[in-house]
Amino acid sequence: MGKLTAKEVEAKAKGKIGRFADGDGLYFVVPKSGKPHWMLRFTSNKKRKEMTLAKYTDLSLADARVTASLKMQQLRQGVDPLLEKRRTEQGTIKTVDDLFVDWQEGNIKRLKHPSIPARVYRKDISPIIGEIKLDSINARDIRRVITSINDSGRPAISNDALGYCKQLFNHGIKLDLLGANPASAFTVTDAGGIEKSKDRALSIIELKFFFEKARENRDSFSRDNYLACALLVVLGVRKGELTEALWEEFDLEEGKWRLPKERSKSGVGIVMPLSESVLEWLKELQIRACGSDHVFPSRRRSKRPCMGKDTLNRAITKLFGHEAGKKKQPPNQMGEMEHFTVHDLRRTCRSLLASQGTPGHVAERCLNHKLKGVEGIYDRYDYFDEREEELEKLSIKLSTFI
Numbered sequence: 001m002g003k004l005t006a007k008e009v010e011a012k013a014k015g016k017i018g019r020f021a022d023g024d025g026l027y028f029v030v031p032k033s034g035k036p037h038w039m040l041r042f043t044s045n046k047k048r049k050e051m052t053l054a055k056y057t058d059l060s061l062a063d064a065r066v067t068a069s070l071k072m073q074q075l076r077q078g079v080d081p082l083l084e085k086r087r088t089e090q091g092t093i094k095t096v097d098d099l100f101v102d103w104q105e106g107n108i109k110r111l112k113h114p115s116i117p118a119r120v121y122r123k124d125i126s127p128i129i130g131e132i133k134l135d136s137i138n139a140r141d142i143r144r145v146i147t148s149i150n151d152s153g154r155p156a157i158s159n160d161a162l163g164y165c166k167q168l169f170n171h172g173i174k175l176d177l178l179g180a181n182p183a184s185a186f187t188v189t190d191a192g193g194i195e196k197s198k199d200r201a202l203s204i205i206e207l208k209f210f211f212e213k214a215r216e217n218r219d220s221f222s223r224d225n226y227l228a229c230a231l232l233v234v235l236g237v238r239k240g241e242l243t244e245a246l247w248e249e250f251d252l253e254e255g256k257w258r259l260p261k262e263r264s265k266s267g268v269g270i271v272m273p274l275s276e277s278v279l280e281w282l283k284e285l286q287i288r289a290c291g292s293d294h295v296f297p298s299r300r301r302s303k304r305p306c307m308g309k310d311t312l313n314r315a316i317t318k319l320f321g322h323e324a325g326k327k328k329q330p331p332n333q334m335g336e337m338e339h340f341t342v343h344d345l346r347r348t349c350r351s352l353l354a355s356q357g358t359p360g361h362v363a364e365r366c367l368n369h370k371l372k373g374v375e376g377i378y379d380r381y382d383y384f385d386e387r388e389e390e391l392e393k394l395s396i397k398l399s400t401f402i
Contacts, residue, residue, distance in 0.1 A: 004380035006030060007059050012036075013056055026068040028056070038064040040071055044080045051082045094176055096137060096168075097130040103171040104156055108232040117164045119310065123324045124149050124161050134177050137169075142183045146191045152322035153339040155192025162191040200344040201351040206337060207233065208401045213333045214317055220330065224288065224296055224307070225315045227281050229345060230402045234278055234395050236367045239342045245295040247286065253277055261366070270368045273388035275395035277402075312342045350392070356397070359391040366391060 002011075004022045012028060013036045020028045027039045036056035042049055053059065053067050058389055071081040086113065086356050091101050100121055107114040128148060129141045142165055149158040165183040172178035214221045214229070231242055241263055250257050251357040252274075261269035274282070285295055314324065321332030344368065353363040365383045 004061060009056070009061050013376045016288065022061070022065070023170060024065075024068060026064060028064075038067070040068050040081070042072065042075055042081070042084070044075060047266055049082050051085060062287075066288075092132055093172075093175065095130065095133050096134065097126060099134060099172050099177065100126070100130070102175070104166050106171070114143075119158075120157060120160050120164055121168075121308075124157060125165065127324075133173060137178075138181050139185060141181045143190070146186065149324075150192065152317060152319070152324060154322075158192035159188050162186055162188070165219060167266060168216060193337060198340070200347065202340060202344065202348045204352075206340075207348065207398070210319075210334075211402050217319060217333055220318055221315050222299075224285070224299070225312055227285055228296060228307070228312055229316075230281060230398075231278065232342065232345040233349050233352075233402075234275070234391065234398055235272060236346055236353070237272070239312065240309070240347060241265070243296045243309075243312070246293050246295070246363075247289070249297075250274075250282065252282060252286075255279060264368060265371060266368055268368065270365075270382070271384060273384065273391055275367050277395045277399040316340070316342065352394055352397075353390060356390070356393060362386045362390055 004020060004328060008020075009028055011064060012018070014242070015030065017030050017032050019039070020030075024042045027041060028036065030036045031038045038053040038056065038059055040051050040053055042051075051071075053064060053071075059067065074081045074084060099356040103120075104114065104118060107117060111117070125145055128145050129137065132141060135395075142162070143166065146158050146162055151208055162183060166181060166186075169178060169181040169183055171179060173177055210231070211226070214226050228243060231237075232239065235242070235257075235396055237259070243261060244256075244263065245259075255274040256275055257272040259270050263265055264270065282295070285348055289295065289297055292305075297380055298308070304328060315341070318330055319332075319333045320337075323330055331336070350363060350367055353366060354360075358366070362383050366387050370371060
């Protein structure tokens with residue numbers, strides 16, 4: 001088969017998928033997805049390798065041949081052109097942000113939830129050290145990161161951020177971009193401290209105070225956020241189960257929410273009874289949703305169709321006078337009250353059920369917990385009527401101030 005012509009290449013770029021040889025290892029590739037490009041195939045250390053040279057629009061046929069010829073000349077001189085290309089790409093890693101981009105590519109393949117370190121980096125690490133050059137990053141910079149997060153009252157995030165910094169800069173050492181890890185000497189004691197078991201539950205007095213402050217600060221604590229927190233306390237569901245809920249799961253006439261097992265963290269579906277107060281809140285949310293399929297649609301331009309995963313925690317933390325990534329912090333509206341998270345509202349629901357005398361097995365099913373031991377094996381009864389009565393009692397109690 002002869003060499004390609006410029007007209008043939010132009011025609012093939014608009015044609016069917018395939019690899020078209022030009023000779024001497026050079027190929028014109030039209031992929032299933034993506035744009036047509038030039039590719040070089042060669043053998044190095046008895047292994048067949050391939051490397052992309054450039055997009056079709058960036059390199060003419062004549063220039064692609066010259067580039068391929070230069071790469072093959074490198075190979076004859078004992079230099080693997082693919083390895084040399086990777087070294088050149090690593091040379092573009094100048095700042096901490098650049099290093100994170102390279103590290104994150106490996107996370108996508110390695111981690112089950114790579115979005116978690118990406119979120120912590122973007123919100124709490126990058127604003128402080130992202131633009132610092134790798135040859136000048138030092139331990140004092142790391143201390144600034146963890147101090148900033150500690151000051152915002154999020155010790156667990158501080159520990160996470162320190163762990164991600166250690167992994168990030170170890171990656172820099174692997175790439176020979178750093179001689180030492182500036183985060184290596186720090187421990188959890190320097191960051192958020194050894195994490196205690198999470199047992200925070202708000203008292204009735206604290207709940208009243210929180211919802212009062214939330215109403216007073218509607219500019220920063222939206223009505224959607226307010227109603228979401230109210231539902232979490234009264235229903236005891238998990239944050240994601242509520243904020244990602246679809247209207248098709250609800251029957252407001254029957255007063256029931258059928259949470260499917262696919263969206264339940266426990267993997268068990270459940271029918272939730274809805275009290276009169278809850279139904280009123282949901283009807284308001286239905287109007288606010290403006291026809292969206294989601295109970296809490298995203299209020300910003302985002303790929304995510306519903307409320308963001310951090311929205312509620314960020315709104316609560318802002319009331320306490322801390323806003324991630326901001327130099328000027330908002331005023332503390334909560335005084336001396338101990339900071340709490342969204343998940344603490346679920347724990348609060350369980351505590352309030354216990355305080356009103358709800359039997360343990362009924363309270364556990366209210367939270368869609370699997371019953372333990374022999375009781376869990378043999379008791380298949382869902383306690384719907386009992387749950388309805390207890391949640392209604394709780395709803396009446398809380399509706400006096402929510």
